[in-house]
Amino acid sequence: MHKNERAELFRNRLAARLTLTGMSRSALARTAGVDRSTIAQLLAGDELRLPNAHLAAECAEALGVSADWLLGLSDRPESAAEVLSANFRMATAQRTPADEQIIAWHQEAAGHKIRHVPATLPDILKTEAVLEWEYAAFLDKTPEQARGVMRETTAWLRAPGSDYEICVSVDKIRSLARGEGYWQGLSADVRAEQLDFMAERCDLLYPSLRLYFYDAKKIFSAPISVFGRLLAAVYVGQFYLVYRDSRQVAALTEHFDALVRESEFEARNAGKIIREMFGEASRN
Secondary structure, three states: OOHHHHHHHHHHHHHHHHHHHOOOHHHHHHHHOOOHHHHHHHHOOOOOOOOOHHHHHHHHHHHOOOHHHHOOOOOOOOOHHHHHHHHEEEEEOOOOOOOHHHHHHHHHOOOOOEEEEOOOOOHHHOOHHHHHHHHHHOOOOOHHHHHHHHHHHHHHHHOOOOOEEEEEEHHHHHHHHHOOHHHOOOOHHHHHHHHHHHHHHHHHHOOOEEEEEEOOOOOOOOOEEEEOOOEEEEEOOOEEEEEOOHHHHHHHHHHHHHHHHHOOOOHHHHHHHHHHHHHHHHOO
8 A cells, every 4th residue: 555545545534433432532632742843744645644653553553443544554444452352262161062152153053054073973963861960070061951952953954954064083983983082981772772863864864964975094174163254163171262254264164174074975965884894793
């Protein structure tokens, strides 16, 4: 931007902010620590002037905007800290399927496509036996609460226009089938039932729900959920990192879509793949 163009933009934004806040030129001058004539010169239509950095910062602080915005370096009047606060925050994670925050985000995103990479298995594809096994560690929630949430989500998936994509690491399914890692201690019968249940639900809910498998050796993903273009959340354990800036949401959406592209199987075959690849292993 040419110096004269920037000076004109500064003058226009300074004048607009004075009008919006109702602050007088004299009050601005006193707050900024300069003579009234200095403010008058900045606002004069016949002379384009740019303030020094100190005066620009003082005017911005007095008017409740960022100096970057006054100088045309940003299209948003908020300070960088305020922009970051609006577009990014941390939300407490309850670490259970009956997490009220997750439910609220689903409700907010009604009618939008939801993309999800679970920490273990998708909650909506878990059996009651698995939910009860997992809930043994949670004293403030009950399996019945989780089942109620799952029933509501299933009803939502069966409604017209629902669109839910899930990407799961092949290793997570393999660990379940073998009873390894996270799933150690879960009986073979329960694990086999879980795989059968997943396969049946993938068949029943397709195409509203589409399950893909990615190879973590080729491409890694943290647990994430993307709720349309509204927001994206990265699960880190005790917290969600929540993003609402459109560019950040778009970046995480692109990451998820890359996982889908890496999948070697079509979602319509997810149930068949689960039965063929993992069913036998779960019974050994």
